[in-house]
Amino acid sequence: MIKLSHAKYLILACFIFLSKYSNAQLGFCQGNSGAPIFEETFGTGLSNGPPLPVGTTTYGYWGQSNPQDGQYTLASSTFLFGWNLPSDHTPGDTNGKALIVNASTTPGEFYKTNITGLCENTTYEFSSWLINILPLSGCGGNGIPVNVKFEIWDITDSNLLASGDTGNIFSSVTPAWEQYGLVFQTLSGQTSVILKMKNNGVGGCGNDLAIDDIVFKSCGDLIITEDSSGNNSETICTSETPYSEIITAIPDNTVFNSHFYQWQSTTDGVNWFDISGETNEDLSITGLTVTTSFRAKVAEFASNLTNLDCITYSDIYDIQVLQSPSVPVSGGDVDFGCGLNNATLEVSVPTGISVDWYDAPNNGMLLQSSSNVLTVTSQGTYFAEAVNLSNGCVSVTRIAVNANLIPPEDASFTFDANCNGATANITGDIGGSFIFNPDLGDGAIINNTTGEITNGVPGSTYFVEYTTGGACPESSIQNVTVLDIDDSSFTVTVTCDGALVDQPLATPGGLFTFNPAPTDGATID
Structure with a gap:
């Protein structure tokens, strides 16, 4: 003994x-x-x-x-x-x-x-x-x-x-x-x-x-259980599920001359259940999402597999599934600051969780580790991944945060002059505001929203500044001259069959009409 x-x-x-x-x-x-x-x-x-x-x-x-x-x-x-x-x-x-x-x-x-x-x-x-x-x-x-x-x-x-x-x-x-x-x-x-x-x-x-x-x-053979990498256990994260693996029961042949198998699994470490149809030395594991252990019932004769007094068990192969952290919460997309060449992106995670930044939603290049904040110098989409500091598991997905490059604002506009002032036509970004620059103080009025000038002095030139209303405002200045009032004065020289008009001071290009219209058949050019 x-x-x-x-x-x-x-x-x-x-x-x-x-x-x-x-x-x-x-x-x-x-x-x-x-x-x-x-x-x-x-x-x-x-x-x-x-x-x-x-x-x-x-x-x-x-x-x-x-x-x-x-x-x-x-x-x-x-x-x-x-x-x-x-x-x-x-x-x-x-x-x-x-x-x-x-x-x-x-x-x-x-x-x-x-x-x-x-x-x-x-x-x-x-x-x-x-x-x-x-x-x-x-x-x-x-x-x-x-x-x-x-x-x-x-x-x-x-x-x-x-x-x-x-x-x-x-x-x-x-x-x-x-x-x-x-x-x-x-x-x-x-x-x-x-x-x-x-x-x-x-x-x-x-x-x-x-x-x-x-x-x-x-008592049976020493029966080790290994996966395709020669390991007898595996630890994964929920981010790696559903998980697949092939494990093999390997007897040392010191007791049994032949081997018959029935694989079992458990999720609580206490209650074991036969896996239907899995009676070979290899077990193909697919779709695993929770912590599970596997072992094989082994007998020297097939008929003994159903008799618990006649079987032995292989070593247990454990697959531990650790909880991955939730995806980080984005602080929102960020625009490049006006006049700056960078943008600061930010996400939030619970205590005990860190953040790694990547340039792609999967795999990709690690840009920065262990920081909730990422400062970038080019526009694009960046991806934040949560990392559990206690078990190393990462979030199942990454959160996308955009760094937006703001295009230059367009403050261009034109004027159409009239006798009372002018009307503005915005050819760039709308939503800005108009002011006189400088203000002549002659009583002319400008609509700050539309740019329309009223009560202008005929012949006077006004300088108007338009400033856009975006995040990064731009300004431009245009000038406009109020049209002079036309001279409609003329004289008439009577003739035997009508009259001749003489208008040496009048503004040319006007139209003549009878007022009131005659009823005797006379005509006017």
């Missing part, structure tokens, strides 16, 4: 033939194990007991924590007789109990149980945790060591299938739990066995022990 300390496993690949009908493997399962087929933890509670079922042990039950030679009890601790057992071994239990035995001076069975429903030609591991509860100072420093024999018998209790001894487990200053195990393989037609733990020590002062966590489970 090879022992396994609580801190470190010791693996020994050694086979020994116990009879021509069976063979035993001393030590622990070198590969992967299935879930426990049988497990004895002896319960919990502060009181002693209850007694084990009849036939479980040849020792007598004692309902207190000080069993005499040849007696046992179930308790969570004991310090009687100078013993030192502060607690049981079972991880995570409260007031967990152990089987405490004051070994007899003659050989006896500490523990015995039947295991049924096993598979033929299948390898199993029988193990238990033991502790010598006599301190080093006990029995004057000459305490008899504990020595336990592990045996596996056929169901008739007539054929020994496998056995092994722990060897002497000596007292120590601070007693510590140690695990011991035995590996064996069932024979053809064998589906049930008897497990026994016997006193292999001698009588006298000492040989006092506690037993806990007796386990019987299947």
Whole structure:
């Protein structure tokens, strides 16, 4: 029997033939194990007991924590007789109990149980945790060591299938739990066995022990699980989902001669579910969006895959999906400042999130890292990506922020002069304002919105400034001269059949009409 300390496993690949009908493997399962087929933890509670079922042990039950030679009890601790057992071994239990035995001076069975429903030609591991509860100072420093024999018998209790001894487990200053195990393989037609733990020590002062966590489970190859990059796990971010990968179960072929698979998955680490149709050594994972673990049930024979007592499990392959941060919130598109050659873009993110800036919505060139603000010198669209400082995940998308180059504003306009002033025609950007520049102070009026001049002095020239109303206003000045008032004076020289008009001072180009019109048929040019 090879022992396994609580801190470190010791693996020994050694086979020994116990009879021509069976063979035993001393030590622990070198590969992967299935879930426990049988497990004895002896319960919990502060009181002693209850007694084990009849036939479980040849020792007598004692309902207190000080069993005499040849007696046992179930308790969570004991310090009687100078013993030192502060607690049981079972991880995570409260007031967990152990089987405490004051070994007899003659050989006896500490523990015995039947295991049924096993598979033929299948390898199993029988193990238990033991502790010598006599301190080093006990029995004057000459305490008899504990020595336990592990045996596996056929169901008739007539054929020994496998056995092994722990060897002497000596007292120590601070007693510590140690695990011991035995590996064996069932024979053809064998589906049930008897497990026994016997006193292999001698009588006298000492040989006092506690037993806990007796386990019987299947044993198979060491089956590692790797992805296409040779990794046994993966951590991704939600920004990388849906995720795809191919993982492979790789047995070391030390136990099984053939391998049949059924892949399983879990999202809570507790409840495992078969993946329909996935019965090969490779598993193709597609569309994964949440943290999920994968493993393969493995059996040496296809028919054993449905029997949990006959299978082992591969190593677990974990894909952890970390939460990506939300996309940054844009402070809005930004125009280049008037007269400046840059624009400052800004986004906001929660505490614990930083911002990286890129020149493209995907991939692209990193322009600046770890800053909510980006100053640019050319127009275009820039992209902000949130980065979680605790896990390195980035936002699923990037927010686009535009830096707009403002085109120069156009302050051009023209005038159409008239006798009262002028009307303006804006040929550039509308929405600006008009003023006289300078203002002659002669009573002329200008409409600041339309630029129309009224009450102007005929013949006077006015200078008008138009300023655009945009973010970066521009101005221009035009002048206009108010038209002079026409001279319509004329004289008439009478003739025998009408008259001649004489207008030496009048403005030429006008029209003559009768006013009022005659009724005698006279005409006028």
